[in-house]
Amino acid sequence: MTETIGFIGLGDLGRPIAANLLAAGYGLRVHNRTAAKADALVAQGAHRADRAVDAVRAGGIVATLLWDDASVEEVVTRDGFLERLGPGGVHISMSTVSPEGSKRLAALHAAHGCQFVEAPVFGRPEAAVARQLWIVCAGAQAAKDRVRPVLEAMGAREIFDFGEAIGAATTLKLLGNFLLISAAQSLTEGLSMVEKSGFDPRAALDMLTRTLFPSPIYQTYGRMIVEKSGGFSQSPIPAKDLGLFTAAADQLGAPAPLASLLLELRTRGA
C-alpha cells in the first residue's frame, strides 16, 4: 500500500499529474480553489479536500502546482497549513516561481520544521499524460530521496537534481523557459518571412530541424507555427515567466536585454 499524497492545484498541468499519481496506486487528497476541477479525480477515487490544509497530513507529502509566487505563498500561510504539515512533512513545490520566492518559502517551512523541495516541471499537459515530463529539483537530500518515487509516479521521464540550495532548480526552469520562448519567437519571425517570400515554410522547417536544429523545441513549435495551431500564442505563461526571468536577472545585475524585449513583445501582444 503506497502512501496518500496531498495535491493542491488542479489546473491544466495539475490535473494530468494528479491523475498519474492515482493511476500509480497512490492515495490522493486533492484540493483546487475552483472545486469543480477536482470532480473527475474524485470520481476516479481521490478524496476531496475542501480547504488546502485538509489535503495535508502531519509528516506527510503534499505537492502544490499553483500559478505563481503569490498563490503558493497564500496557500501555505493559510489555515495552519505548515503547522499541520509539521516536522517530517515535505512540501513539493512544482509551480514556476521566482528563485527569491522559493527561498522565502523554504525559510517559512524551516521555521515550522517542515522540508521544502522545489521541483518545477518542463512539459505541457500532453507530456504529463504521456509521462514524458522533465522535472528539475533542489532541496535537502533526504527530502528529495523521499519524494523521488512520487515525482516518478507523477509522470517524470527524467528527474534532474540541482543540489541542496533552494533557488537552483527554479533558476534553471526560468532559463529553460527563456530559451524556449526565444526559440518560439525566432521561429515565428523566421517562418513568417519565408512564407511571405513565397517559399514553403514546411520545407524550410524540415531541412533545418533535420540538420542544424534537431531539437524538440524547434520541431514541435515549428510545426505548430507552420500549421497555425496555436502553441504559445494564447498562453499567459510566457509573460509570467519572462517577468520572473528579467526580475531575477535584474536582482543579480545580469544583463538581460533580449528577455526584456521578449517580455515587452508579450506584454503588448506582438
Ligand SMILES: NC(=O)c1ccc[n+]([C@@H]2O[C@H](COP(=O)([O-])OP(=O)(O)OC[C@H]3O[C@@H](n4cnc5c(N)ncnc54)[C@H](OP(=O)(O)O)[C@@H]3O)[C@@H](O)[C@H]2O)c1
Ligand atoms: N501548462 C503548462 O504547459 C506548464 C508547463 C510547465 C510549467 N507550468 C507551470 O505550472 C504552474 C501551473 O500551470 P497551469 O498551466 O496548470 O496553470 P492553470 O491551468 O492556470 O492553473 C493554475 C492553478 O493555480 C490555482 N490558483 C491560481 N491562483 C490561486 C490562488 N490565489 N489561490 C489558490 N489557487 C490559485 C488555480 O486555481 P483555479 O482553478 O481556481 O483558478 C489552478 O489550480 C504554473 O506555475 C506554470 O507556469 C505550466
